[in-house]
Amino acid sequence: MKQRKRWLGLAFAPFALAMFALAQPAHAADYTGNCALMPNHVTGDANVNDSACIISSDLTVDGSLTINATSVDAKNINAGGNITINTSSGNIKTFQLINAAGDIKVASGTGDVETRKISAGTSVQVTAGLAGGVTSKIVVTQPIVINKTQDTEGHGNVILRARGNISTSTIRTDGELGAASLKAGAIQIDSNLAGGSTEFVIGGSGAANGVNGSIITRTTVGGGTDTIYTFHGVRITNGGFNSTGGITVTSMANIQVTATQSRAGWIELNAQNGILKLPSGKLNAEGANPLGTDPGPSYTGGAIYLLAKEIQTESGAIISARQAPGATPTLHQIALATETVTLKGENGLRILNDGDGVPESFGTIMVPQFGLTPTSNNSLNDLKWGFLGDLSLSTHKTLLVNGISDRSPFRLSSDGSNQGVAISGYPLAFKTGVLDISARGAENHKIKLGYFGVPDGGSLGVQIDTTLTATIDASGKDGNGGVLDIAGDGFDILHTPLLRLLATGPSSGDGDGGQVKIKVNDITLSSTPETKVQIDGSAATAGSGNAIVSELSSDDPQAIKIETAANTSLIFGSAKGMFSLQANGGFVGGNAGGIKVELGGENSKISIRNHERIVQAAALNEDGNAGKILISAKDVPMQAQIGTNNTVPTIVATGGSNSGEGGTVEIPHLRAVNNTAPDSEEILVNVATAIKVDGAPSRDPNIFDGQISINGVVCR
Numbered sequence: 001m002k003q004r005k006r007w008l009g010l011a012f013a014p015f016a017l018a019m020f021a022l023a024q025p026a027h028a029a030d031y032t033g034n035c036a037l038m039p040n041h042v043t044g045d046a047n048v049n050d051s052a053c054i055i056s057s058d059l060t061v062d063g064s065l066t067i068n069a070t071s072v073d074a075k076n077i078n079a080g081g082n083i084t085i086n087t088s089s090g091n092i093k094t095f096q097l098i099n100a101a102g103d104i105k106v107a108s109g110t111g112d113v114e115t116r117k118i119s120a121g122t123s124v125q126v127t128a129g130l131a132g133g134v135t136s137k138i139v140v141t142q143p144i145v146i147n148k149t150q151d152t153e154g155h156g157n158v159i160l161r162a163r164g165n166i167s168t169s170t171i172r173t174d175g176e177l178g179a180a181s182l183k184a185g186a187i188q189i190d191s192n193l194a195g196g197s198t199e200f201v202i203g204g205s206g207a208a209n210g211v212n213g214s215i216i217t218r219t220t221v222g223g224g225t226d227t228i229y230t231f232h233g234v235r236i237t238n239g240g241f242n243s244t245g246g247i248t249v250t251s252m253a254n255i256q257v258t259a260t261q262s263r264a265g266w267i268e269l270n271a272q273n274g275i276l277k278l279p280s281g282k283l284n285a286e287g288a289n290p291l292g293t294d295p296g297p298s299y300t301g302g303a304i305y306l307l308a309k310e311i312q313t314e315s316g317a318i319i320s321a322r323q324a325p326g327a328t329p330t331l332h333q334i335a336l337a338t339e340t341v342t343l344k345g346e347n348g349l350r351i352l353n354d355g356d357g358v359p360e361s362f363g364t365i366m367v368p369q370f371g372l373t374p375t376s377n378n379s380l381n382d383l384k385w386g387f388l389g390d391l392s393l394s395t396h397k398t399l400l401v402n403g404i405s406d407r408s409p410f411r412l413s414s415d416g417s418n419q420g421v422a423i424s425g426y427p428l429a430f431k432t433g434v435l436d437i438s439a440r441g442a443e444n445h446k447i448k449l450g451y452f453g454v455p456d457g458g459s460l461g462v463q464i465d466t467t468l469t470a471t472i473d474a475s476g477k478d479g480n481g482g483v484l485d486i487a488g489d490g491f492d493i494l495h496t497p498l499l500r501l502l503a504t505g506p507s508s509g510d511g512d513g514g515q516v517k518i519k520v521n522d523i524t525l526s527s528t529p530e531t532k533v534q535i536d537g538s539a540a541t542a543g544s545g546n547a548i549v550s551e552l553s554s555d556d557p558q559a560i561k562i563e564t565a566a567n568t569s570l571i572f573g574s575a576k577g578m579f580s581l582q583a584n585g586g587f588v589g590g591n592a593g594g595i596k597v598e599l600g601g602e603n604s605k606i607s608i609r610n611h612e613r614i615v616q617a618a619a620l621n622e623d624g625n626a627g628k629i630l631i632s633a634k635d636v637p638m639q640a641q642i643g644t645n646n647t648v649p650t651i652v653a654t655g656g657s658n659s660g661e662g663g664t665v666e667i668p669h670l671r672a673v674n675n676t677a678p679d680s681e682e683i684l685v686n687v688a689t690a691i692k693v694d695g696a697p698s699r700d701p702n703i704f705d706g707q708i709s710i711n712g713v714v715c716r
Helices: none
Strands: 031-033 046-049 052-055 059-061 065-069 071-074 076-079 083-087 096-099 104-108 113-115 117-119 124-128 138-140 158-162 166-168 186-191 200-202 233-238 247-249 266-270 275-278 281-284 303-313 317-320 333-342 349-352 364-367 374-376 385-387 399-402 410-413 419-424 428-432 435-438 445-450 461-466 470-473 483-494 498-502 515-525 532-536 560-564 569-572 579-582 594-599 605-608 628-632 636-639 664-667 670-673 707-710
Touching (some): 052 065, 065 071, 071 083, 096 104, 113 124, 124 138, 158 166, 233 374, 247 266, 303 317, 364 399, 419 435, 435 445, 483 498, 498 515, 515 532, 515 569, 569 579
Parallel strands (some): 031 046, 065 083, 083 104, 104 124, 113 138, 200 247, 233 266, 247 275, 275 303, 281 317, 303 333, 317 349, 333 364, 333 399, 349 410, 364 419, 399 428, 419 445, 428 461, 435 470, 461 483, 483 515, 515 560, 569 605, 594 628, 628 664, 664 707
Antiparallel strands (some): 374 385
16 A cells, blocks of 8 residues: 655655464464463463462463453463453463464553563564553563464564563564574563663663663664665654663664575654654664675665654764665655754764655655654554654754764765755754755755744744754755755854855766755844855766756755845855855856845845856856846945956856857846945945856847846946
8 A cells, every 4th residue: 555645755764564363283282261261281272261370380282272251370381372361350370371373462451561581483462551550561681583484475573562571681673593594573672661760771781661672673684675665664762752761772783684695674662752862883774785885785774763852962972774776766765853962072973875766755854843743553464654744844942962962973865866855944053063964866856944833923843053063965966956945034144154055066077057946034244253154055066067047036946045034234245254055057068047046134244245157157168158136135335346456256147158148137226335344334335346147258149248227227
């Protein structure tokens, strides 16, 4: 069943499993009765109905075993087929539960479940207290192993659900075969469903709530090759909606969902209203051979979903679901839903999700806490996980990436075709050392930052506050540039020494430029220390390509489009505290693009400094056409071309010298000011020197030679 349209890119894969039948052993003798009269060895099926069931000796059942009782106290139980134990109110205690084939299902309505070891041919389900036991717990002190039968159709799953704590040893779906397992499967753990707030520890020792060992779904071919759905993985939820217990991972190596010859698995950790703590190392759902550098084929990545009030990461933490550039395009995905991501140390956090995706999807997603609502049908042999509704980038809650105390870097890479990054919050703030976000690819790659609902006209929006360089990059890689889209009430750039907003063509080879779109209420730059902002939507820097351009009077795409609704004051120049904008054509061939800046508000202002080529939409080759530039605010003071800078072109929209058409520059509210006192008295400006729109010097009347419009008057 295809669900891609339902999820709109959040195609969270179900775990669909085939059913199979169990053959009865020959010459079987079934048993029906109570526990006291049941023999130690039943050659057929055993069906028991009792009150307090006590099995004082080891029990072997060649067929399937079913016990319905008030409580159960047993030693070792071995069966050839399914094992089903249900108690209405009492506890279930056994030494071990083992079957050769089929499922093991254990359920205590209001009591506890305790055993040493569980080993199943196919699947395991254990529940405690789901009929009302507030503190009912599950304790398994030795490994839980499923898929011991490797020659049957389908894959087994593990489901553990309790109203209280769940404490286990290692859980594995690989039949103890490791990466050689032909089987895969899902492990779902739901602890403290009654709302308890005990921390869940993965990889600890002696934890009352947690996995005291590893969680393993490794496989060879069991991960399949589907491009949307995954077929194995881990889903852990601790507590109810308001629970604060959280989840701690002691070592990333304690979660293993990779595959050697198929798709990697799913990791979902839901700490509810608590803290999710991740150590250094890699949380790994990568496809095999993720860089494509090893001999042999590369395989596809899985998915990672992290949900918590706060996600704390130690220095050097990596979250990765990447796959090699040559691997099959797949919806491999990373999503974080949290109020705060806290970074530590000089290595901070890296999110790696490179590799081609699928159309109409975002490979990497960050939204506020409770911005994603996970779902499970809790069906052992038809297990499906997903998320409710569509992806929303308009949740009215905070998202903060905070590494400012250690100046920790935050690096996110989601490169590839049909790839994308969506990071949304209200407000959305980055307080880090280095900030580096990229979605570079050959086609259909994009970055969306901010709040894409209806803003309330306040100051909440996107805040970039870094101690080192910040780069948001949707440039082309082996193809055209993508789309970088920033939206919200405010766009505040604080303390960052250099901010680069990029959607260029590729740095090598041919490719068109992309789009940088900023649509906010207002834009603010810090003055101490001053910030420099570079925006570039140019085409290929070393090859051929066109930058995007449309008529300035239309709302169609431009290489750079900046719109504000409220009073905003910007400075265009090349020094700190200023913006520079580029939308040039390809270096070898191609046309320049469009730059459209429109600031609303009665007191909006754009000051243009007498610096060289600070706003440029030029053809960099001999035959390309120039672009179009609109700079609109209620006040546009421009430094006059006098003194030592009297020949410097400030705004450039020139065509190629051989056959290129000239460009168009429109500035509705320009006034000239003194070069040495840029916001002082008005003087004359040499438009022909300051603004260049020339086409080719040819006398061919069919070549447009450019046009400058100042204050509604066409100057040439």
